[in-house]
Amino acid sequence: xxxxxxxxxxxxxxxxxxxxxxxxxxxxxxxxxxxxxxxxxxxxxxxxxxxxxxxxxxxxxxxxxxxxxxxxxxxxxxxxxxxxxxxxxxxxxxxxxxxxxxxxxxxxxxxxxxxxxxxxxxxxxxxxxxxxxxxxxxxxxxxxxxxxxxxxxxxxxxxxxxxxxxxxxxxxxxxxxxxxxxxxxxxxxxxxxxxxxxxxxxxxxxxxxxx
Amino acid sequence: xxxxxxxxxxxxxxxxxxxxxxxxxxxxxxxxxxxxxxxxxxxxxxxxxxxxxxxxxxxxxxxxxxxxxxxxxxxxxxxxxxxxxxxxxxxxxxxxxxxxxxxxxxxxxxxxxxxxxxxxxxxxxxxxxxxxxxxxxxxxxxxxxxxxxxxxxxxxxxxxxxxxxxxxxxxxxxxxxxxxxxxxxxxxxxxxxxxxxxxxxxxxxxxxxxxxxxxxxxxxxxxxxxxxxxxxxxxxxxxxxxxxxxxxxxxxxxxxxxxxxxxxxxxxxxxxxxxxxxxxxxxxxxxxxxxxxxxxxxxxxxxxxxxxxxxxxxxxxxxxxxxxxxxxxxxxxxxxxxxxxxxxxxxxxxxxxxxxxxxxxxxxxxxxxxxxxxxxxxxxxxxxxxxxxxxxxxxxxxxxxxxxxxxxxxxxxxxxxxxxxxxxxxxxxxxxxxxxxxxxxxxxxxxxxxxxxxxxxxxxxxxxxxxxxx
Numbered sequence: 001x002x003x004x005x006x007x008x009x010x011x012x013x014x015x016x017x018x019x020x021x022x023x024x025x026x027x028x029x030x031x032x033x034x035x036x037x038x039x040x041x042x043x044x045x046x047x048x049x050x051x052x053x054x055x056x057x058x059x060x061x062x063x064x065x066x067x068x069x070x071x072x073x074x075x076x077x078x079x080x081x082x083x084x085x086x087x088x089x090x091x092x093x094x095x096x097x098x099x100x101x102x103x104x105x106x107x108x109x110x111x112x113x114x115x116x117x118x119x120x121x122x123x124x125x126x127x128x129x130x131x132x133x134x135x136x137x138x139x140x141x142x143x144x145x146x147x148x149x150x151x152x153x154x155x156x157x158x159x160x161x162x163x164x165x166x167x168x169x170x171x172x173x174x175x176x177x178x179x180x181x182x183x184x185x186x187x188x189x190x191x192x193x194x195x196x197x198x199x200x201x202x203x204x205x206x207x208x209x210x211x
Numbered sequence: 212x213x214x215x216x217x218x219x220x221x222x223x224x225x226x227x228x229x230x231x232x233x234x235x236x237x238x239x240x241x242x243x244x245x246x247x248x249x250x251x252x253x254x255x256x257x258x259x260x261x262x263x264x265x266x267x268x269x270x271x272x273x274x275x276x277x278x279x280x281x282x283x284x285x286x287x288x289x290x291x292x293x294x295x296x297x298x299x300x301x302x303x304x305x306x307x308x309x310x311x312x313x314x315x316x317x318x319x320x321x322x323x324x325x326x327x328x329x330x331x332x333x334x335x336x337x338x339x340x341x342x343x344x345x346x347x348x349x350x351x352x353x354x355x356x357x358x359x360x361x362x363x364x365x366x367x368x369x370x371x372x373x374x375x376x377x378x379x380x381x382x383x384x385x386x387x388x389x390x391x392x393x394x395x396x397x398x399x400x401x402x403x404x405x406x407x408x409x410x411x412x413x414x415x416x417x418x419x420x421x422x423x424x425x426x427x428x429x430x431x432x433x434x435x436x437x438x439x440x441x442x443x444x445x446x447x448x449x450x451x452x453x454x455x456x457x458x459x460x461x462x463x464x465x466x467x468x469x470x471x472x473x474x475x476x477x478x479x480x481x482x483x484x485x486x487x488x489x490x491x492x493x494x495x496x497x498x499x500x501x502x503x504x505x506x507x508x509x510x511x512x513x514x515x516x517x518x519x520x521x522x523x524x525x526x527x528x529x530x531x532x533x534x535x536x537x538x539x540x541x542x543x544x545x546x547x548x549x550x551x552x553x554x555x556x557x558x559x560x561x562x563x564x565x566x567x568x569x570x571x572x573x574x575x576x577x578x579x580x581x582x583x584x585x586x587x588x589x590x591x592x593x594x595x596x597x598x599x600x601x602x603x604x605x606x607x608x609x610x611x612x613x614x615x616x617x618x619x620x621x622x623x624x625x626x627x628x629x630x631x632x633x634x635x636x637x638x639x640x641x642x643x644x645x646x647x648x649x650x651x652x653x654x655x656x657x658x659x660x661x662x663x664x665x666x667x668x669x670x671x672x673x674x675x676x677x678x679x680x681x
Contacts, residue, residue: 097315119309125353133550136515139538141553141614142567151553158596162549169269170307173299174316175323175371177291185318185328 002194003099004107009198010090013205017082025208026078033085041092053084096121102188112178119167123160130159213281213374215239215262215297215406220276222254222261231257235276235434237425241374244397244407246417247434248445249427255410256302256600258434259377262408263299264290280375295324298373302380303547304360305352313339313355313363314348320367338370339363342396354476358389358500365396376400378409380627387655388500391416412601412629413656414449448630449658454680457667461677463490466618466649467512471520476507483673484520494640494650494663496681499670505653506546508675509620512651513543524618539569542616546623548603549596551611557598558591560610570615572646578613584635585609600627605636612639618649625656633659657681 017026037046057077064073096118104114134155138145145152217237223230231254239245247255260266264285267274278285280296288296301307310316317335326334339345342362352360361381368376378397382390394416401407411417424445426437437445465488474482481504489495499505510516514534522529529537545551554560565578573581582588585605590598595606604627611619625633640650640663654660660681667681 115309122309122311130550132515133545136513136538137545137551138553139535140542140611140616141563142539142569143553143563144535155553165269166306167309169265170301171309172265172290172294173263173301173307174309174320174367175291175294176309176319177289177294177323180291180323181325182322183325183328185322185331187328 001197002102002106002188002190003094004102005190005194005198006090006094007099009201010086012202013086014083016205016209017079020209021075022209023075023078025205026075026082028208029082030078030085033082033089036089037085037092041088045088045092049084049088050081053081056080098188101184101186105184105188106190110179111176111182115171115176119171120164123163123167126163127156127160130163131156134159213241213404213406215375216279217262218277218279220258220261220278221274222257222266223273224257225271225273230432232427232432232434234431237434237436239375239406239408239423241404241406242401243422244401244420245409245423245425246414246421247408247410247425248412248414249410249425249434253427253429254599255427255434256379259299259379259408259410263297263377264293265299295371295373297375297377298368298371299377300364300368300379300381304357304364307364307367308352308360311353312349312351316352316363317367317370320370324371334370338366341369341399342366342393354479357506361393362389365393369400374404375406376408378407380411381409382411382413387415390655394420412627414446418446455661455664456680457664457678459666459677459679461488461490461666463493465489466491466525468523468526469520470523472511472522473519474504474507474511474516476504480673481507482675485674487668487675489649489651490666491649492644492647493665494644494652495666495668496652496654496657496660496664497668497670497675498653498655498681499675503670504673505670506622509543509622509651509653512618512620513538513541540616541618541620542611542614543620544608544611544622544624546626548600548607551607552595552603555594555596556591557587557593557595557606560595560606561587561591561613564610564613568613568615570617570646572615572643572648573613577642581609581635581639584638585632601629601632604628605632608636609639612643612648615643615646615648617647618651619643621650621652621654623653623655625654630659637663 013029017029034046037049057080060076060080061070061073064070064076100114100118103109104111131152134152135145138151143151216239217235220235221230221233235258247258249255257266260269261274262278266272280288285293285296308316310319314335317338318331321331321334335348336345339348342365344359344362344366347355347359347363352363355363365381382393397407397409398420424437424442425434426441427433428435467489469485469487472482472485472487473480497505497508507516511518511522512529514529514537524532524537524541552560554563561578561582579588586602587606587609590602590606595603598606604624608621608624624636628636637660644650652664657664664681667678668675669678
């Protein structure tokens with residue numbers, strides 16, 4: 001399915017379950033997403049998603065139970081699982097490159113924005129490494145930076161700013177120019193079936209909600 | 212036949228009192244390779260980025276003068292047209308790649324060039340085969356060595372196929388073999404009709420390859436072509452590459468002992484079952500081709516890389532020493548200077564080292580003397596991030612040596628440092644060594660290090676062995 005339409009679908013569903021109180025809908029979303037994940041995602045990832053979510057889920061459930069409202073607790077727990085598995089179905093099959101490509105090609109989002117998002121995404125790893133290096137360099141100088149040290153933040157913001165300017169220059173040097181037209185190696189299209197899936201899924205959800 | 216001419220070019224950074232360079236007039240032609248050779252901090256990188264049109268776009272400076280390509284002022288070019296005419300290879304290739312794999316970066320570039328998708332595959336194959344790197348096509352940049360990245364960066368420049376190619380210290384992280392290989396590739400580009408302009412602080416390998424050598428005139432703060440006599444003198448200075456003998460018989464007590472050590476990077480084996488002693492209070496030079504694992508070995512020594520086997524530091528396994536405690540004894544001078552700094556001004560940085568030193572090997576008088584000899588005293592209230600690469604490097608070395616680590620790892624510390632400061636750095640390192648410091652040094656640049664190096668370890672076939680010369 002087209003990455004942007006898929007994202008749109010996810011957002012509508014997420015919004016809908018945020019404002020409604022149907023345990024049944026949450027369960028349906030959870031089960032459908034889980035089946036999807038079993039088919040397309042690795043076993044390790046599914047276990048990870050389910051177990052990490054368990055911690056806040058138990059917390060929320062018992063907090064509500066102490067308040068005497070265990071039904072509300074169940075609602076929140078199922079909603080949480082619906083959110084997590086729904087998100088999981090998106091990230092397991094869709095790459096950030098495809099999303100950026102679709103935004104640019106199908107939705108006329110300026111390429112600057114599409115590639116900016118992607119560049120920033122690729123920078124996350126770099127910035128993580130920068131933070132490790134900053135702490136390492138500090139230790140060698142007998143300075144111990146904790147997560148509340150202003151120096152750590154100053155240095156990482158500086159590193160991020162530095163990298164963003166360099167990224168812009170780098171993209172520029174490889175002929176990326178704002179507003180200039182580009183060709184596309186990988187054509188990303190929106191098929192009629194994409195729209196069909198979107199409409200059918202959204203209608204199905206309304207039906208579950210109403211009845 | 213193309214030509215690029217620079218007329219009366221002056222560039223001044225905002226907030227400085229003097230221009231970086233002024234009234235620069237130079238001419239470049241097709242089938243010509245030129246090299247700008249000058250001390251670090253003289254502004255050759257700024258000159259190159261100004262010609263390429265990155266400055267003043269990416270910093271607040273003012274530019275005066277005219278740059279013409281085939282008698283057409285390039286300031287009248289559209290940005291896209293300019294980038295297609297003048298391409299540039301950066302000093303750090305990672306700063307030039309915005310995608311994660313080699314192939315994606317090619318595609319991104321070719322899309323920007325508005326190449327039809329069905330032609331892309333052929334262009335990519337041709338460009339990669341120019342640097343003999345076709346097998347890297349599907350690889351992640353993170354898994355490439357410095358030299359491999361540089362070759363891919365050059366391939367992309369080939370794919371862009373601009374008439375003017377600028378190179379900003381392109382071989383800083385490249386070993387001698389790849390360096391000669393890359394320089395001969397540049398010659399081929401030149402023969403095919405390109406204008407090739409490079410900057411470098413190291414002349415190794417350029418002799419008989421370049422048509423114009425441009426130097427920096429301190430008195431007029433300008434760049435000028437050098438005459439034949441000056442060129443001859445400069446090359447002679449660099450060519451005394453007689454093998455300097457050393458002993459391969461190591462004696463002394465080891466500070467680090469590796470037994471059955473194996474290191475791998477992703478799926479590549481770097482070191483296999485190595486047994487090695489590194490001797491206390493000596494300087495050991497480590498050399499080897501790109502990607503052989505020099506930097507990974509250093510990372511392993513500061514506990515930032517996985518390994519199999521055992522490494523003992525002072526007879527204790529480094530796996531059993533806590534990182535905080537370990538780094539009080541083992542320091543590393545990073546290749547990238549900016550990573551090393553904690554403070555904001557030069558003075559504060561040096562003050563921090565003085566205050567926090569693990570061993571006070573230098574007294575105030577010696578520190579003042581070295582600060583002066585490294586040209587750092589006049590910079591004391593400058594913000595570190597506004598310094599040139601060479602100035603940063605000198606500050607970095609001084610502030611790390613002052614810390615007094617019993618083992619200091621130096622990863623290409625002479626990058627961007629010009630020849631007269633190398634002698635000062637050697638003095639500084641020798642003084643620390645007399646106090647008992649052990650130094651491990653990765654450096655492709657070995658000129659002027661005769662008085663420093665005690666042993667030489669070379670990589671060969673996933674092993675390291677002591678050599679009889681360097």
